[in-house]
Amino acid sequence: MKVNNQQSGLDSWSHMIRSKSAHTKIEGILPLILSAAGALGVAPFAIIRYMNGDWLIAIIDTLIVGGFIVLGTFVYRTRQIRFASIAISVLCVVGVVASVYASGLGRVVWAYPAVMAVFYLTKPREAVILTLLMVAILLPAIVPEDDTFRTATILITLVVMSSFAYAFSIITNRQRELLMQLATKDPLTGAGNRRALEEKLATTVALHKRRDTPAALIILDLDHFKAVNDLHGHAMGDQILCRVTDIINLRIRVTDSLYRIGGEEFVVVLEGQKLDRAAHLAEQLRTLVETNELVPDHLVTISLGVAEIQDGETAGDWMHRADEALFQAKRDGRNTARRAD
Helix, strand or coil: CCHHHCCCHHHHHHHHHHCCCCCHHHHHHHHHHHHHHHHHHHHHHHHHHHHHCCHHHHHHHHHHHHHHHHHHHHHHHHCCHHHHHHHHHHHHHHHHHHHHHHHCHHHHHHHHHHHHHHHHHCCHHHHHHHHHHHHHHHHHHHCCCCCHHHHHHHHHHHHHHHHHHHHHHHHHHHHHHHHHHHHHECCCCCCECHHHHHHHHHHHHHHHHHHCCCEEEEEEEECCHHHHHHHHCHHHHHHHHHHHHHHHHHHCCCCCEEEECCCCEEEEEEECCCHHHHHHHHHHHHHHHHHCCCECCECCCEEEEEEECCCCCCHHHHHHHHHHHHHHHHHCCCCCEEEEC
């Protein structure tokens, strides 16, 4: 996996709050943790600085606390995780640098939690850039230190901490990708599963409501598939499902998406497509499956139902109309496509 294509640890949470399975309590608590950890950690020091008359560092601490609160509130209200994660990371780096130059090298201890936060909140490459930038800016304050041993200790521990944080970020990324595939992909065909379809339909319906963007879906079902399994065995049945998946993927656009939602039932979601274009594609898919010799001496065909999303329609309503069109295709003798007008 390439580093620049990876996500931050916070992206896992971002995906979770968009999922219907996420609990409301969790959705409310997690955004506040982002601001509370930073704000509560720095606030006592700001109070002590004010009491001791250290006005400059006290003001810096206050600004840091205020920044965490503002950004945490922004995340909680807007769910714009990407922007807020970068802003909080930059705030951590700026806070450490400002504190060290305003109050002395003793404040460099805040660089360690800052590094961990940066590698959690941002992508690995972004975290490396921010960490290197922080160390480069701190170098003029660290190197002139009279205690050579202390200087070396600070630099070495920062490098070690960053290396471990980077390694952990990469491993977490790979584990997250694997979990996402297990959660959203059909293990046999590689097509999306029902959960992924529900999320896609919700996004597509919302886009249609906001921008009146057209969309269509095709539900297709293999005809008499149980007879194929009984005659040729389940291994052959699995091979047919994979072949049908390949045929569909080769024909649809990269912006379209394919899902397997049952034993032999598939759904294709077509963004930006009207009913006529979707019906034409359905007929092409029917022909491609029919003309490919998927099983020797046995004709494999599919029936299809096509529906375009309508104003005010829910994802369930949309799917139901496509299902009705599929049932009509089966009633009309199978190996045919019907549209829901």
